Amino acid sequence: MSRRRSSSSLARSAKKNWWRQAALDELVASYAAEERGIEIRPVAGGYKMYTKPQHHDVGAALYQEFAASASSLDARTGNAGRDCV
Numbered sequence: 001m002s003r004r005r006s007s008s009s010l011a012r013s014a015k016k017n018w019w020r021q022a023a024l025d026e027l028v029a030s031y032a033a034e035e036r037g038i039e040i041r042p043v044a045g046g047y048k049m050y051t052k053p054q055h056h057d058v059g060a061a062l063y064q065e066f067a068a069s070a071s072s073l074d075a076r077t078g079n080a081g082r083d084c085v
Contacts, residue, residue: 024047028040037055040047051059 028047031038031040037052037058038049039052040049
């Protein structure tokens with residue numbers, strides 16, 4: 001059963017959580033700085049971190065290195081086929 005919230009309840013909830021949105025906005029702005037290699041984007045009601053286009057090659061190389069070491073670790077520990085992320 002879906003429960004509807006009154007407009008005053010929604011207003012109280014929004015007031016109570018203003019600091020959360022302010023902190024997220026500050027974090028997004030901080031990651032938007034030119035020297036950062038990652039950016040934070042709002043997606044489907046949440047946020048995701050992405051490699052900035054100008055740093056994609058470095059991010060891809062790091063991912064490949066991680067994937068290779070994780071695969072090697074899986075082979076040594078017998079965890080093949082399980083995600084370690």
